[in-house]
Amino acid sequence: MKQLTYFLTKKFYLPLLFLGAVSFGPGCQKAKHADPCEDVLSEGMPTQVGIMFIDGQTGENILLSKNIDTATITITPEPADLPSERGVIEKRSGAPMYGSLIFHIADTKKGAFKYKINIPSVGSATLSYINKEIKSDSKCKPFYISVTDPVIEDHQFTVSRTTSRLIFKITL
Numbered sequence: 001m002k003q004l005t006y007f008l009t010k011k012f013y014l015p016l017l018f019l020g021a022v023s024f025g026p027g028c029q030k031a032k033h034a035d036p037c038e039d040v041l042s043e044g045m046p047t048q049v050g051i052m053f054i055d056g057q058t059g060e061n062i063l064l065s066k067n068i069d070t071a072t073i074t075i076t077p078e079p080a081d082l083p084s085e086r087g088v089i090e091k092r093s094g095a096p097m098y099g100s101l102i103f104h105i106a107d108t109k110k111g112a113f114k115y116k117i118n119i120p121s122v123g124s125a126t127l128s129y130i131n132k133e134i135k136s137d138s139k140c141k142p143f144y145i146s147v148t149d150p151v152i153e154d155h156q157f158t159v160s161r162t163t164s165r166l167i168f169k170i171t172l
Contacts (some may be wrong), residue, residue, distance in 0.1 A: 045164035047107040050100030061099040079115040
């Protein structure tokens with residue numbers, strides 16, 4: 001009986017101990033130092049532009065008063081290799097960009113950029129700006145792109161800026 005117990009114990013527990021040793025072996029090795037930037041998302045909010053067209057004589061917002069269909073608005077980027085943009089008119093009163101034509105601009109590479117905005121029966125405007133590469137203190141993102149010198153080339157305008165938004169008021 002003792003031999004049978006010894007045999008079953010040897011046959012059952014030894015493989016179990018071996019399996020445990022094999023399982024814990026790799027777990028006890030020191031881990032490599034993880035890359036601190038591996039799971040960090042370093043993309044910021046894309047730059048959004050809002051353009052209000054104001055009637056110089058009446059002072060009213062042309063985009064709201066003329067009931068313009070956004071499908072008729074063309075936004076043509078330069079250089080031509082940029083994707084074309086579709087704009088929307090913000091019609092929710094109380095929204096930060098209320099009464100503006102809203103679209104995103106290229107802000108991921110440095111250089112000079114332009115967008116020609118054409119609104120039938122209203123007019124056109126040309127937005128230009130320069131993206132500059134600015135050095136940062138982050139190990140994960142050593143530089144970032146800053147949109148600088150935004151102007152409307154062909155009309156009087158005022159511009160206000162928040163972190164990722166430019167709001168232009170153009171007087172026609």
